Amino acid sequence: MKIRLGLLVFVCLFLPIGLLGGLAPAAAQPEVRAARIGETQERTRFVLELSESVPYRVFTLPDPFRVVVDLPEMAWVVPENRQPKVRGLITGLRFGLFAPGTSRVVLDVSQPSHLQKVFVIPPSDGKPYRLVVDLKQVSREQYFAAAGKAPTGGPGRTTGAAPGKRQSGPTVATSRQPLGAPTAGLVPRLKPKPPSAKPVDARPLIVVDPGHGGVDPGAIGVSGAYEKNIALDYGRALKRALEATGRYRAVLTRDRDVFLKLRERIAFAQKAKGDLFISLHANIHRSGKIRGASVYTLSETASDKEAAAIAAAENAADVLAGVDLTDQTGDVRDILIDLAQRETMNLSKKFANDLVVEVGRDVKLLRNTHRFAGFAVLKSPTIPSVLFEIGYMSNRQEERLLRGKAHRDKVVVSIIRAIDGFFRKQNTANRS
Template identity: 40%
Template sequence: MHRLRSASTDRIKLARRWTQRLLAGAFLALACCGGAAATSRPASELPVATDARLEQAGEVVRLTLALSQPVPIETSVIAGPDRIVIDLPSVNFQVQPAASRKSAGFVSAFRFGLFTADRARIIIDLSNPALVTKAEMRQRRGGFGELVVEMTRASRGEFQAAVARGRPQQAEPAVAPPAPAAAPADSRQLVVIDPGHGGIDPGAVVAAIAEKAVVLSFGQRLKETLEASGRYRVLMTRDDDRFVSLGDRVKVARAAGADLFVSIHADSLTQAQEVRGATVYTGSERATDAESARLAAKENQADAVGGLEMAEEVQDVAGILMDLAKRETRTFSSVFARNLVEKLGASVKMHKVPLRSAGFKVLGAPDVPSVLIELGYMSSPKDAELLNSEAWRRQAVGAVSAAIDDYFLRERAPAGKAVLNRR
């Protein structure tokens, strides 16, 4: 059995080498242009946004943002769905989340947040095509700034023409993974932790608590626990409140040569507050059920929420070797998922159907075993309470950590070698 597992692991690693070279090159190219190498400024040094207002005056809808100082801005429009995008330098948003849920005329909602290390973004969702007729940064008394954006309805043709004229800048990778080394000195297994959402994409929001903050806190605690064991190298796709595209999350794991990818989320069902408990998902072209398909479709819209255009997926071409790696990767993913359900079930409340599968884009790496954990339902008052409980987080993190230990000890140990060095 160990021999078979070792052969499967070797095929996955061999297929991974083909893609690591390509991915590492892409990240290095971005880094040379200053994207991946960008460094975040401390929040205390950033301009502060203190208030946002959305109002309608006749045929004009106006968005006003109060700032501690003027900053440069750029506007653009995106179709599918229709949105207006406002890019500006990094801003510390101290605006009440409820402000962005207001609507006015053809604006159904807007949202804001950090988009990359040095750039913030405001996304305005449109129920009908519209264009910006005025966008200015005003200087107010005392050195304060005020962003004023005025919009009016437009025809579909006018909107599409504006889309064609200019496209918003795409997000750079949030983490620059190390280039694969010929003979890595540290042979410990690499676990990539992926806190979902972030920055301009808050995820589920219930009672002013955003999913992005809940899962980041959980991911940081899990990272600390795994690193404290001394048995793993750990990389996070984001370690602060910034937006990371779905594709970049996968690229980070693959380029770094991850041995396991764990994506962390917390769902919300506003029409079914009685539904609660944790769920573990693996990737699959066909969803286990309608609820799994709904969740995957929602999570796969994260790039659109962040103001990215939905690009067509480009499949890796690595022949039979990659196909074999993909099948074996899914087997390893399923093994880990079952073990994770068992360990979590012994410590926390699970959903009545705790193990499912669906077509999550973030689980798309063909050579990295991957799972997605829904920690619970933020729409459930009981789950929401537990998700913010230090005692519950400690139990859940311990269960996930134990499942990772068990997985590498039993399933991924090379023949004749124990992976764990228990202290």
């Protein structure tokens, strides 16, 4: 009878998501109420306490080694002071929305690890449903041997296991109910919908890209601010202000706390036929003293070590979110910078110069504020693209500014001045 009830809840939760494309279900959102990590000599155990029985999928990813737990869209209501402490094989943990309808936990593991057991314990002794994942360290050879084909240990295989039954498998474990679309065991991918083309509207289209999101929080500030939230806050404000001028159209790559792959951001901008792409970020530095805004454009070689380090950190977004990189042949990572892109890169540099001048009138800039490096998200072949690091969340004063409205409004106004200048020059150039 209990199992039947569980199935009923499943149907209620998943039909609306499946049919209406990620609209919030009428039923209360299921919750993750606690998370624990335990360690014995034999294994590392990861436990999630759940408000109800939900379908799940657990799989491992290599290089870097990660364990991914996919669940339906859930709220993480673990109290701040009871967040799990990393230990054993687990060196990092993130939770958030991976795509509409799919919440994800990503565990960073220090060694190649097998899923020794994955099972659900039904409620007992006052404890709710518990999803248990036991990890066992294996050699690199054993890891890839079990994955079937080296070195793509992705979520290709699925093995069914009813909740409550013990399940052992090397790379993938799922509950009987598929999570989202059953295609090759993959989660439903977010398909951003650019606005339909309106040929009559010749106003430039600005694609505003709030960095990170969902399971990828981005940098975390001195007092705990998340880069993904600051980026979204600035992105929404910039879009609103652009539209209010009447001179531009504006779209956001994401308008909620959800993860987007770097290449999805580029694809979105290309499909929308954007005229300018602005990716918004905030960063951190070992030294709490460093502060100031900075602007980055794409280059084959980084202008300095610091710019290279920032690009590496920003390019790691997909890894942090538990994306399998092994199937990304022909990915944006490998796009050659050809002649078409060189022209785009020149325009990007021009806009970056305008941005530095305009932002510098109102807020503090980093020294050598326009820098170059191989940012994956800036590799749009035809759209001038810049990455704007609004400030350093590792600096107490600047983090406070970044969280406030006054600073945000100042920055937004200066970005729009730069955009005005950029298109004014473009028009002049086109006419001459």
